[in-house]
Amino acid sequence: MSRVLDVRDLSVSFRQDGRLIEAVKGVSFHIDKGETVALVGESGSGKSVTALSTVALLGRNSSVSGSVQYLGREMIGAPETLLREVRGNDISFIFQEPMTSLNPLHTLEKQLSESIMLHQGLRGPAVRERIVELLTKVGIQEPESRLADYPHQLSGGQRQRVMIAMALANGPELLIADEPTTALDVTIEAQILELLAELKRTEEMSLLFISHDLGVVRRIADRVCVMQGGEIVEQGPVEQIFASPQHPYTQKLLAAEPTGGPDPVPDDAEEIVRTQDLRVWFPIQRGLMRRTVGHVKAVNAATLSVRAGETLGIVGESGSGKTTLALAIMRLIESEGPIVYMGQEITRWRGNQLRNLRRDMQIVFQDPYGSLSPRMTAEQVIAEGIGVHGVEPGRNRREMVAEIMAEVGLDPATMSRYPHEFSGGQRQRIAIARAMILRPKVVVLDEPTSALDMTVQVQIVELLRGLQRRHGLAYLFISHDLRVVRALSHKVIVMKRGDVVEAGDCEEVFSAPRTDYTQELMRAAFGG
Secondary structure (H helix, E strand, C coil): CCEEEEEEEEEEEEEECCEEEEEEEEEEEEEECCCEEEEECCCCCCHHHHHHHCCCCCCCCEEEEEEEEECCEECCCCCHHHHHHHECCCEEEECCCHHHHCCCCCCHHHHHHHHHHHHHCCCCHHHHHHHHHHHHHCCCCCHHHHCCCCHHHCCHHHHHHHHHHHHHCCCCCEEEEECCCCCCCHHHHHHHHHHHHHHHHHHCCEEEEEECCHHHHHHHCCEEEEEECCEEEEEEEHHHHHHCCCCHHHHHHHHCCCCCCCCCCCCCCCEEEEEEEEEEEEEEEECCCCEEEEEEEEEEEEEEEEECCCEEEEECCCCCCHHHHHHHHCCCCCCECCEEECCEECCCCCHHHHHHHHHHEEEECCCCCCCCCCCCCHHHHHCHHHHHHCCCCCCCHHHHHHHHHHHCCCCHHHCCCCHHHCCHHHHHHHHHHHHHCCCCCEEEEECCCCCCCHHHHHHHHHHHHHHHHHHCCEEEEECCCHHHHHHHCCEEEEEECCEEEEEEEHHHHHHCCCCHHHHHHHHHHHCC
């Protein structure tokens, strides 16, 4: 079997603030023709740096040593002409977030044509024919009608398919996929993995797959390299690694899956929130007079109830109305239909009534870095709410911040640090502390673990369980990660295009889903 990529003793360092930081230390692995090799490990383990090193895509502050041979040609120290020939032509990349990789100002046709014209020399109608062929190959429906679309007009799965089409444009020998499914719903993730496997067969490509999700790796890889702290600590065939991991870190990764369930809700638990046929319709307006010609039915007749100490999981694909439903309950967007909070109908509340409601209803967002101001210290971020709602009598702000930081597992001595000085898991703990310092009764958790490594996910799940147990919190837990939903939720509602298609006890819905859509979600998440 011919060897496509041969990496030997690769080391990468970065010069930062006068210091040399080692990111990759003596890494060696190879990829054969038609083989899929996965690099797995937590954030900061060196996976992406290793991949970018293959075609010298690191910054000028990097120092690289060792050997990276592509089809026998050395890439480290190679002339720029050779690197330009290989990049995007022989070795192509698919990145995690297609919205940041695609140019928002260019149509799909323009973005795809650039690479084709540069590397293949095609012009005129031949370019368009090739684009349509590629979009058809990656499963874009009616590709001719989508050529004039911009990235924001596509769904997440469609954008990722376009990224794959761009990567395939020049018939690469090696495709490097860096966390290509992390931001996608489970059903879309399953489709993308199936597409990559099919393309690998039909195009006779090799694949370097980077991920922190071992479930995904098991489905797609032939061999696995486990990275920790810039080193490969274990590698071998995928079944061998999963069946009999030798290194303690590999064992830790494989064990890092949320298990168990939430504490039972007391029979006499008070109802905190209830909705009845809640509806959120956004008007579609046309013409100079902005006449309403239709509606986007974001949420359609949603009925739910959450008690103290109870978690309601809200699941469904992107665009199904999950977040819109939660925002309506929090009175952050207009809606129709009764919303009852602590026995009071709140849809007509205004002014001070709403301000007091804000204290009792808090939200934790998906991206802990994007939701924290980089210009504020941890203390300032966490205390932001008490600046609006006031400090508890007899307490000072710093004392309250220190107490809540300790409760969510953060060292109060770090409160003067800025968000970039914390890890992803620590940043999410800061976001949780910001919500919890006001002692709310309801917390909306909007994909709070999807951007985190598996081991950190387990820690956050345990933290949320503990907070709920101590404070009797009602959670609205929004997620596309059904394993985490199962570990945290008492009840589940399943949403599709604004409709609640199934609702019930969590274990009942997971064990015996009634609707075809819920069954499809379960198959995509758990196989079978």
